Amino acid sequence: MNNWRQRYHIEPKSGWLNDPNGLCFFKGYYHVFYQYAYEPVGGNKYWAHLKSKDLINWEEAPLFLSPDKEFDKNGAYSGSALVKDDMMHIFYTGNVKHKGDFDYINTGRENNTVHAVSKEGECVDSKNVIMFNKDYPDGLTLHVRDPKVFEYEGKYYMVLGARTKEDKGEVLVYESEDLEIWNHIRTFETMAKFGYMWECPDLFEINGQWILMACPQGLEGGKYEFQNIHSCGYFIIDGDFRKNGYIVEYKEADLGFDFYAPQTFTHDGRRLLLGWMGMPDAKYTNPTVEYGYQHCMSTFRELDFENDTLIMKPVKEYESLRKHCFDFDEQNKTYSVGDDRAFDLETQNFGDKFDIEIFDTLKLDFDSGRGDFELSFIANGYGRDARYIRVKKIENLRLMIDASSVEIFVNDGKYVMSNRMYPSEYKDIKVNGNITGKLYKLDV
DSSP: OOOOOOSSSOOOSSEEEEEEEEEEEETTEEEEEEEEESSTTOOSOEEEEEEESSSSSOEEEEEEEOOOSTTSTTOEEEEEEEEETTEEEEEEEEEEEOSSSOOSSSSSEEEEEEEEEESSSSSOSEEEEEEOGGGSOTTEEEEEEEEEEEEETTEEEEEEEEEETTSOEEEEEEEESSSSSEEEEEEEOOSSOOOSEEEEEEEEEETTEEEEEEEEESOOOOSSSOOSSBOOEEEEEESOTTTTOEEEEEEESOOSSSOEEEEEEEETTEEEEEEESOOTTOSOOOGGGGGTEEOOBOOOEEEEEETTEEEEEEOGGGGGGEEEEEEEOSSOOEEEOTTOOOEEEEEEEEEEEEEEEETTTEEEEEETTTTEEEEEESSOOTTOOEEEEEOSOOOEEEEEEETTEEEEEETTTTEEEEEEOOOSSOOEEEEEEEEEEEEEEEOO
């Protein structure tokens, strides 16, 4: 029996899921598209499509994009959406891999930037290539992809992730008057090499500060930074992103095992983020493959920016799912979950040490003397071992728990850890130490 089906996270009924694409609000619905393949281990990529009026209840729509043209025949890769004049404009990477003895980095590949238009947001009315590899700046490999498009001060802007021939990651910035003709106006890069490829870029303003998000691949890490094979984080931009502004101080957006390729959008004054709860090229695995599907999305998160840090918190809509409440205190340290799988745990800590155990599978441990917060697997990590946050004081935690995942928001969302987990049994949630909190059962 498969007990790992998520209760309130987006996941495919069958097949493979990865990057969220085309996030937007259009004609009364939130729209989520995502990279989809029919086989649970991946394959040729399509855009699957879900829509919702409330970010909680999702309707499955027909496949939106298919790799059915010569310019995208080996995959409709990641991209974004722009709503303009009551039309949905989609920008994505059309992937082509030629047969032959190629390295598929400098030869044998096409990454075409494609513009698709949808009048109703249900199907594609037209699509055409607006940039081929020959149109990108000199000095790049064939790896140029993942367009994110937005409007600002009467013009349109696009960021594209890129890999140079020196195996250095960077982000290209384009400008357009009409969404069809695009001019390269600048490139964001670091002085020293910082990964060989920057995937899934996003450029946005929040609280007056411009942020460049990206997923640098190939960073060498240690105990507290770049713990995964690929990173996911953001640069603060000092100055005008269109002119001489430059990027400073990269910070990781999520320090867990499973978070990659996030994308943001705005609606009703909020900047919302959704990420893929997975990690490309990781050695750890997901046993749901045996049941014909793999991967899920994170929770939706509302972003804020304080003290040079991007803050992430679960959107308020999840609070509508809260029903039964259990209080953790000095006398009550253990909650037996029974048949329940979905929880929202809010805790406050006033001591120097505590730990939390979830389903005899995952352990969270804080020791101020040690100076870190540790997430480790007691069992069933499927190759996952431990991840760390360097922090000397924890004031609060929020845990969004589902049947096969836990997302941990530390100190009001200053730090986040997203993780898949696969319990063999669902028994207890336990707390130890001078810690109090409320555990809400989510009615889903």
